Amino acid sequence: MAGTLTSGKIKTKRNLSKTKVAIVVAEWNEDITGALYEGAYQSLLAHGIKKQNIIRKNVPGTFELTLGSLWMAEQKDVQAVIALGCVIQGDTPHFDYICQAVAYGITEVNIKTKKPVIFGVLTTLNKKQALERAGGKLGNKGEEAALTALKMLDF
Numbered sequence: 047m048a049g050t051l052t053s054g055k056i057k058t059k060r061n062l063s064k065t066k067v068a069i070v071v072a073e074w075n076e077d078i079t080g081a082l083y084e085g086a087y088q089s090l091l092a093h094g095i096k097k098q099n100i101i102r103k104n105v106p107g108t109f110e111l112t113l114g115s116l117w118m119a120e121q122k123d124v125q126a127v128i129a130l131g132c133v134i135q136g137d138t139p140h141f142d143y144i145c146q147a148v149a150y151g152i153t154e155v156n157i158k159t160k161k162p163v164i165f166g167v168l169t170t171l172n173k174k175q176a177l178e179r180a181g182g183k184l185g186n187k188g189e190e191a192a193l194t195a196l197k198m199l200d201f
């Protein structure tokens with residue numbers, strides 16, 4: 047893929063041994079979001095972030111990622127937040143409302159808290175596309191979200 051590294055290891059200037067990162071995970075499509083979490087978690091560990099400094103919080107669905115991320119980003123000792131969700135298109139416009147709401151919501155949390163809050167939300171037409179991006183043939187977008195967080199921390 048052009049542009050940026052989406053998997054593997056990156057070099058960071060910052061020493062990450064004291065960096066605290068929150069990962070907020072939507073419970074809808076848990077098989078997918080669980081795999082995204084694993085991708086993000088393993089990547090943070092591989093870059094030197096300590097186990098005890100990776101805080102996982104669950105929210106019911108992707109729509110709730112905005113508030114969950116805000117609560118975590120407002121904590122003084124949390125330096126970055128990764129929001130993970132998976133919205134799969136159904137027969138109703140619900141998909142569009144959730145996707146739009148969370149995209150705006152997460153943007154606002156970035157601006158309000160001035161901390162990196164990473165948009166790790168899959169928005170796919172079907173389950174197959176989601177699986178391909180959650181450890182399948184197109185990689186793991188959770189890992190990609192972790193790398194994005196690390197790059198923003200290194201800004």
Ligand code: DLZ
Nearest residue numbers: 072074106107108109131132133134140
């Ligand atoms: C209601 C709903 C639907 C239809 N689909 C999804 C989905 O594909 N992925 C997801 O994460 N959440 C979904 N939800 C739940 C909403 O995100 C939210 O939890 C509810 O609307 C309650 O606010």
